Amino acid sequence: xxxxxxxxxxxxxxxxxxxxxxxxxxxxxxxxxxxxxxxxxxxxxxxxxxxxxxxxxxxxxxxxxxxxxxxxxxxxxxxxxxxxxxxxxxxxxxxxxxxxxxxxxxxxx
Amino acid sequence: xxxxxxxxxxxxxxxxxxxxxxxxxxxxxxxxxxxxxxxxxxxxxxxxxxxxxxxxxxxxxxxxxxxxxxxxxxxxxxxxxxxxxxxxxxxxxxxxxxxxxxxxxxxxxxxxx
Numbered sequence: 001x002x003x004x005x006x007x008x009x010x011x012x013x014x015x016x017x018x019x020x021x022x023x024x025x026x027x028x029x030x031x032x033x034x035x036x037x038x039x040x041x042x043x044x045x046x047x048x049x050x051x052x053x054x055x056x057x058x059x060x061x062x063x064x065x066x067x068x069x070x071x072x073x074x075x076x077x078x079x080x081x082x083x084x085x086x087x088x089x090x091x092x093x094x095x096x097x098x099x100x101x102x103x104x105x106x107x108x109x
Numbered sequence: 110x111x112x113x114x115x116x117x118x119x120x121x122x123x124x125x126x127x128x129x130x131x132x133x134x135x136x137x138x139x140x141x142x143x144x145x146x147x148x149x150x151x152x153x154x155x156x157x158x159x160x161x162x163x164x165x166x167x168x169x170x171x172x173x174x175x176x177x178x179x180x181x182x183x184x185x186x187x188x189x190x191x192x193x194x195x196x197x198x199x200x201x202x203x204x205x206x207x208x209x210x211x212x213x214x215x216x217x218x219x220x221x222x
Contacts, residue, residue: 002151030208041200041213042152049208087151095140095208096165099151 001025003090003100012107017076020103022088024069031064031071032089032097035082042087046073075105083107111135113214115201121220122191129187130217134203141184142211143176144200152200158184159206191221 003024010018022031029050034042046056048064048071056062061074075082085104089097114133122128134141139160144152155174156166160181173191178184188195198218202211 032211034211041215042211044210044212047208047210055210089152089211091208094165095204095206096154096157097142097211098154099144102149102151 002098003088005086005088005100005103007103008101009104010106012078012082012105014078014080014107014109016078016107017074018078018105020073020075020086020088020105022071022073022090022100024090026069026090026092028064028066028069028090029093030091030097031062032091033060033062033071033073034087034089034099035084036087037084045086078105078107080107080109113201113203113212115199115214115217117217118215119218119220121222124191124193124221126191127187127189128191128219129185130199130201130219132184132186132201132203132214133182134184134201135212138203138205138212139181140204140206140209141178142202142204143184143186144202146198146200146216147196155186155199188219191219193221195219196221 031048033045036042064071088100142157143155146152158178173189176186198216200216202213
């Protein structure tokens with residue numbers, strides 16, 4: 001089952017904050033976050049693991065609610081370069097990732 | 110780290126023809142994944158390997174799709190008797206073991222006419 005992301009789209013001015021959510025109906029072991037710009041490959045942002053371990057870029061923050069099987073990605077003080085489509089990828093007890101429906105983010109000057 | 114390499118970048122084929130794509134992962138990565146992506150959608154899981162072993166294949170895939178990873182190095186994805194619905198971007202990704210980031214290649218864009 002594909003995880004559901006919300007919102008589907010976000011429009012921001014530079015410097016504003018945004019939260020992107022990812023929800024699964026399955027018991028999860030891991031949640032990944034990727035950003036994809038038009039015509040490019042997805043780029044890794046963050047991994048959150050059951051038990052609290054996180055790996056990712058310093059300027060990105062995220063949370064993982066293991067009881068609700070939900071994750072949120074927090075984008076603060078947005079920059080123009082943050083524009084793109086954000087995907088969460090969820091893993092159960094294997095390393096197979098199922099990607100979500102996507103959230104399109106546009107940041108304007 | 111030269112990144113994940115996919116060839117060809119673009120492939121146009123006629124319906125009913127067979128096509129094969131190649132993926133060269135980052136050399137020290139033992140996991141290799143294939144995904145398919147259509148416009149506006151998230152990557153759809155096709156299959157993945159640990160070394161040369163194919164660990165899982167999507168149940169959504171028909172028998173027209175097959176993938177191999179001989180000797181745990183590069184991988185090929187073959188689509189037999191292509192259909193227009195196969196038109197998509199085919200993405201390959203590799204990763205080290207155990208819950209590590211996926212490194213994606215730039216993909217092969219398939220157009221079936």
